[in-house]
Amino acid sequence: MKKVLSIAGSDCSGGAGIQADLKTFSAHGVFGMSVIVSVVAENTSRVIDIQDITPDMIEKQIDAVFEDIEVDAIKIGMLSTKPCMEAVAKKMEEYKPKNIVIDPVMYAKNGCSLMDDNSIETLLKVVLPYADLLTPNIPEAEKISNIKISNKEDMKIAAKIIYEMGCKNVLIKGGYYIENALDVLYDGKEHYYFETKRIDTKNTHGTGCTFSSAIASNLALGMTMPTAIKQAKEYITTAIEHSLDIGKGNGPTNHFYDLYKNGLDVSEDK
Numbered sequence: 001m002k003k004v005l006s007i008a009g010s011d012c013s014g015g016a017g018i019q020a021d022l023k024t025f026s027a028h029g030v031f032g033m034s035v036i037v038s039v040v041a042e043n044t045s046r047v048i049d050i051q052d053i054t055p056d057m058i059e060k061q062i063d064a065v066f067e068d069i070e071v072d073a074i075k076i077g078m079l080s081t082k083p084c085m086e087a088v089a090k091k092m093e094e095y096k097p098k099n100i101v102i103d104p105v106m107y108a109k110n111g112c113s114l115m116d117d118n119s120i121e122t123l124l125k126v127v128l129p130y131a132d133l134l135t136p137n138i139p140e141a142e143k144i145s146n147i148k149i150s151n152k153e154d155m156k157i158a159a160k161i162i163y164e165m166g167c168k169n170v171l172i173k174g175g176y177y178i179e180n181a182l183d184v185l186y187d188g189k190e191h192y193y194f195e196t197k198r199i200d201t202k203n204t205h206g207t208g209c210t211f212s213s214a215i216a217s218n219l220a221l222g223m224t225m226p227t228a229i230k231q232a233k234e235y236i237t238t239a240i241e242h243s244l245d246i247g248k249g250n251g252p253t254n255h256f257y258d259l260y261k262n263g264l265d266v267s268e269d270k
């Protein structure tokens with residue numbers, strides 16, 4: 001069985017972060033592992049508080065995985081401060097794992113900040129170079145590239161600028177801001193486009209986490225980058241299409257739709 005590690009924050013309400021990543025790994029038939037970087041008291045509506053795990057403990061969790069288990073892919077999510085970023089980057093340098101997908105999480109869906117604004121330089125200089133794929137959404141891509149993104153042409157330009165910063169591939173996600181859910185991949189040579197119709201729903205908590213974890217799973221399973229993204233795009237689209245009306249805010253994605261289709265009884269009142 002392929003083994004995939006998530007290095008990210010914990011969302012106690014289960015829709016995003018480590019919890020979304022592990023559900024996505026299971027749905028892809030890969031063995032999921034987790035290194036918790038921050039514990040976030042959050043739900044579908046708000047972030048109440050964030051407690052970072054100490055850098056030493058982040059490093060020890062990574063050591064515990066790597067001294068024992070071969071890792072086929074890694075998804076890196078929320079890294080809230082410089083010390084967290086430096087601890088993770090140090091271990092990426094030491095273990096040199098393959099297939100690293102980095103989702104540069106800056107804000108939750110409800111707009112709450114998940115990354116200290118002063119840490120962006122560290123994210124770009126210390127963490128970004130380890131990315132086989134970086135997956136910013138439009139606000140994140142604007143911050144990283146320092147340009148305003150209003151259309152497909154801007155997405156292409158920003159992708160090139162971000163690629164030049166040292167990641168091997170960049171995928172800018174236009175789910176919310178562009179009319180269709182268009183994502184643009186740049187691999188240093190050409191642009192690839194992944195486009196679906198935009199689904200009209202408020203239930204998009206955890207979409208970025210789910211998408212990046214699906215891509216990491218597909219890379220672990222041996223797919224090329226464009227194929228891994230194409231398949232993950234189908235997965236996230238279905239997960240949003242059948243998203244769950246759980247909580248009072250932005251409900252979570254649905255990882256189990258295929259199981260439901262195949263006869264699992266999940267009626268609300270059971």
Ligand SMILES: Nc1ncnc2c1ncn2[C@@H]1O[C@H](COP(=O)(O)OP(=O)(O)OP(=O)(O)O)[C@@H](O)[C@H]1O
Nearest residue numbers: 137173174175176181182197198199207208211236
């Ligand atoms: N409403 C939607 N309908 C269809 N696809 C969506 C929708 N929202 C997001 N997606 C897709 O889900 C994937 C993950 O997107 P993600 O949530 O990380 O970023 P985003 O939606 O582009 O930005 P934001 O997080 O600010 O909403 C991308 O492929 C994106 O295009």
Ligand SMILES: Cc1ncc(COP(=O)(O)O)c(N)n1
Nearest residue numbers: 009016017108206207208209
């Ligand atoms: C711990 C944690 N990590 C990431 C996100 C972003 O979630 P989204 O996938 O909706 O951008 C979140 N809300 N909480």
